[in-house]
Amino acid sequence: MNYLFQRLAMAVMLLLAVSALTFGGMNLLGDPLFNILGPVAADTSNPTSVAKIDAAKEKYYLDRPLPERYVRWLGDMVTGDFGVQFSSTGEPPVTNLLKERTPRTFQLLVLAQFMATAISIPWALIAAARVRRPTDRISTVTSFLLIALPNFALGIILKYLLGIKLGWFPLTYTASDPFFSRLHQLILPALTIALPAAAVYQRLLRTDLVTTLQEDFILMARSKGVPRRRVLVRHALRPSLFSFITVFGINTGALIGGSLIVETIFRVPGLGSAIVEAILREDFPVVLAIVMIATTTFVLVNIAVDLLYSVLDPRVRR
Amino acid sequence: MTPLQTEHRSDVDPLLQLDDVRTHFKTERGRVRAVDGVSLTLRRGRALGIVGESGSGKTVLSRTIMGLLPSTAEVTGSIRYSGTELIGRGRGGMRGFWGREMSMVFQNPMVSLNPVMKVGEQIAEPLRLHLGMSRSDAKATATRLLTDVRIPEPERRIDQYPHELSGGMRQRVMIAIALACGPSLLFADEPTTALDVTVQAQILELIAEQRRDRNMSVVLVTHDLGVVAGHTDDIAVMYGGKLVETAPTTLLFSEMRMPYTMSLLRSIPRLDDPSHTRLPVIAGRPPDLVAPPSGCRFAPRCAYARERCHQEEPPLVPTSHPDHLYACWYPVGSDEFNEREADLVRSGAVPVAIARGEQK
Numbered sequence: 001m002n003y004l005f006q007r008l009a010m011a012v013m014l015l016l017a018v019s020a021l022t023f024g025g026m027n028l029l030g031d032p033l034f035n036i037l038g039p040v041a042a043d044t045s046n047p048t049s050v051a052k053i054d055a056a057k058e059k060y061y062l063d064r065p066l067p068e069r070y071v072r073w074l075g076d077m078v079t080g081d082f083g084v085q086f087s088s089t090g091e092p093p094v095t096n097l098l099k100e101r102t103p104r105t106f107q108l109l110v111l112a113q114f115m116a117t118a119i120s121i122p123w124a125l126i127a128a129a130r131v132r133r134p135t136d137r138i139s140t141v142t143s144f145l146l147i148a149l150p151n152f153a154l155g156i157i158l159k160y161l162l163g164i165k166l167g168w169f170p171l172t173y174t175a176s177d178p179f180f181s182r183l184h185q186l187i188l189p190a191l192t193i194a195l196p197a198a199a200v201y202q203r204l205l206r207t208d209l210v211t212t213l214q215e216d217f218i219l220m221a222r223s224k225g226v227p228r229r230r231v232l233v234r235h236a237l238r239p240s241l242f243s244f245i246t247v248f249g250i251n252t253g254a255l256i257g258g259s260l261i262v263e264t265i266f267r268v269p270g271l272g273s274a275i276v277e278a279i280l281r282e283d284f285p286v287v288l289a290i291v292m293i294a295t296t297t298f299v300l301v302n303i304a305v306d307l308l309y310s311v312l313d314p315r316v317r318r
Numbered sequence: 319m320t321p322l323q324t325e326h327r328s329d330v331d332p333l334l335q336l337d338d339v340r341t342h343f344k345t346e347r348g349r350v351r352a353v354d355g356v357s358l359t360l361r362r363g364r365a366l367g368i369v370g371e372s373g374s375g376k377t378v379l380s381r382t383i384m385g386l387l388p389s390t391a392e393v394t395g396s397i398r399y400s401g402t403e404l405i406g407r408g409r410g411g412m413r414g415f416w417g418r419e420m421s422m423v424f425q426n427p428m429v430s431l432n433p434v435m436k437v438g439e440q441i442a443e444p445l446r447l448h449l450g451m452s453r454s455d456a457k458a459t460a461t462r463l464l465t466d467v468r469i470p471e472p473e474r475r476i477d478q479y480p481h482e483l484s485g486g487m488r489q490r491v492m493i494a495i496a497l498a499c500g501p502s503l504l505f506a507d508e509p510t511t512a513l514d515v516t517v518q519a520q521i522l523e524l525i526a527e528q529r530r531d532r533n534m535s536v537v538l539v540t541h542d543l544g545v546v547a548g549h550t551d552d553i554a555v556m557y558g559g560k561l562v563e564t565a566p567t568t569l570l571f572s573e574m575r576m577p578y579t580m581s582l583l584r585s586i587p588r589l590d591d592p593s594h595t596r597l598p599v600i601a602g603r604p605p606d607l608v609a610p611p612s613g614c615r616f617a618p619r620c621a622y623a624r625e626r627c628h629q630e631e632p633p634l635v636p637t638s639h640p641d642h643l644y645a646c647w648y649p650v651g652s653d654e655f656n657e658r659e660a661d662l663v664r665s666g667a668v669p670v671a672i673a674r675g676e677q678k
Contacts (some may be wrong), residue, residue: 052521100421197586215424215429215433216424216425216429217429217430217432217433219386219424219429219430220422220424220431220432220492220495221432222386222416222442223384223386223416223421223422223424224417224421224443224444224495224498225413225414225415225416225417225418225444225447225499226408226417226443226444226446227413227447230447234435235432235435236589238434239432239433239434243666287543312434313433314433314434314479314481315479315481317435
């Protein structure tokens with residue numbers, strides 16, 4: 001419990017550091033006034049424009065020093081208030097956008113990680129059972145192909161094959177559809193994220209399985225007359241899962257980044273597309289909010305992975 | 319004692335009969351002749367010690383009999399277990415024997431138990447798989463097995479993981495697993511090498527006791543003649559993949575013929591040696607089994623070897639006692655041997671005490 005407390009304290013420190021760096025970095029990017037006010041922002045000779053500029057600066061606290069703005073933002077964020085969007089269309093609160101977009105990206109990522117796990121574990125077991133034989137070699141080539149293929153290319157191929165040619169999955173995402181239809185619509189984008197991830201997990205798990213299968217306790221299990229398949233699943237798998245879950249945790253971060261392209265290809269209006277738009281608009285509050293969500297998710301998943309170590313191996317338990 | 323599943327067994331004797339067994343491994347360097355023409359017999363309820371250095375082929379021989387070899391191994395000859403030929407059965411065909419008919423206790427109990435599985439589950443696994451026991455029956459039997467192998471507080475130990483047990487206790491658990499389904503043949507591959515000296519004797523005594531109680535045959539594989547001395551009926555000495563001397567245990571120690579056996583014995587420290595006595599070692603290394611020396615395989619390292627030893631391979635021949643076989647041209651006690659031994663004692667290569675001690 002003490003250990004969990006330490007981890008959570010570290011997570012808070014990390015979130016502070018990431019938010020401060022993002023906050024500072026965003027301000028190096030440029031002047032958001034132009035996006036709020038339009039061409040008026042550049043027109044400093046006209047007194048009415050200057051008045052508008054000053055009003056906007058005061059409203060968004062852009063006239064205050066950076067540390068003050070950061071502390072103010074931080075205070076609001078802790079209470080769940082991510083401020084208002086920097087936009088000309090009437091500054092809706094960032095939380096409105098988050099409420100709409102976050103569930104889609106989360107569903108996409110959970111589905112993707114689930115699929116990656118469900119694909120990689122049997123795949124690794126089969127490859128490890130036939131190590132250095134044709135099946136294993138083909139599996140290696142396939143996994144490298146999936147890892148090397150860019151996300152957008154894979155997405156388009158899947159969309160063409162499974163969506164257009166076979167017609168198994170819908171091509172677009174309709175936010176107003178019922179939950180299960182939307183889940184069906186998310187399968188193709190999730191698969192696009194899952195396949196390369198599964199290939200990476202499979203590589204790691206296969207290697208660890210091959211190492212574990214050399215262990216004396218595997219020979220011992222065989223000499224007990226335990227069938228081959230049961231030796232693999234009951235004896236070899238669990239002690240081989242460490243690299244897999246470690247990378248699973250770390251990869252969560254990469255997948256959040258990767259979802260950006262996939263959301264675009266499959267027109268899923270999620271956090272990925274939201275952050276791209278926000279960066280282009282220099283909409284600091286939205287960027288910050290999404291970065292916070294992504295970082296928090298990453299940190300929590302990795303804490304969960306740490307706890308999983310002790311579930312998998314009794315020797316790690318304290 | 320835990321009840322056994324021996325009622326339906328045929329009582330064919332000998333239990334195990336090996337005839338010209340060869341185990342060769344295909345490697346990039348060529349064929350490794352790990353076991354090269356071994357014939358021996360093991361009767362029911364008897365204990366056989368297979369003795370030799372590392373690389374003598376003793377472990378490969380025991381795994382050949384069990385069929386626990388990697389796929390690069392090629393086995394020829396004949397292994398009859400209770401009248402049934404084992405060679406050519408493949409892994410699928412052997413699985414029916416594993417755990418039920420024959421089982422193995424491995425050398426290092428630290429790494430031979432599954433670290434992430436409770437001790438009780440590991441003992442219960444073969445019971446459930448082979449005897450179809452229910453979960454609770456298997457657990458009860460596992461607890462009784464732990465009692466049989468003298469583990470205190472079995473009810474508590476059964477829910478512990480291997481890392482919570484000492485080395486000696488883990489080896490007892492291994493023995494419990496091996497005994498679980500009441501096998502007729504138990505292989506113990508260097509069962510005490512990784513253990514403290516005080517624990518070694520206890521483990522050997524435990525194996526001997528279980529053998530008597532269960533009328534089980536035991537194959538004890540070791541490099542240590544001291545280990546087999548008190549716990550086997552027969553001894554087979556291996557060198558370079560071949561048997562070089564076999565005899566009933568008492569006969570071997572009283573009338574050993576093979577200089578290699580004698581060297582093995584001389585390399586064991588003796589209680590009556592003055593302290594700091596240098597132990598005689600067997601110079602050189604075991605032969606390369608890809609290209610074994612022609613003639614006697616021990617000849618390059620043998621202090622008693624002569625021209626003939628390097629040219630012709632000695633056959634395994636009986637002494638006056640038909641159960642005592644050896645493969646040597648100039649065995650211990652022969653004139654040529656005595657002549658060379660006298661030279662060695664004179665030059666100081668062999669201490670007088672040892673030479674005298676071993677020859678009577």
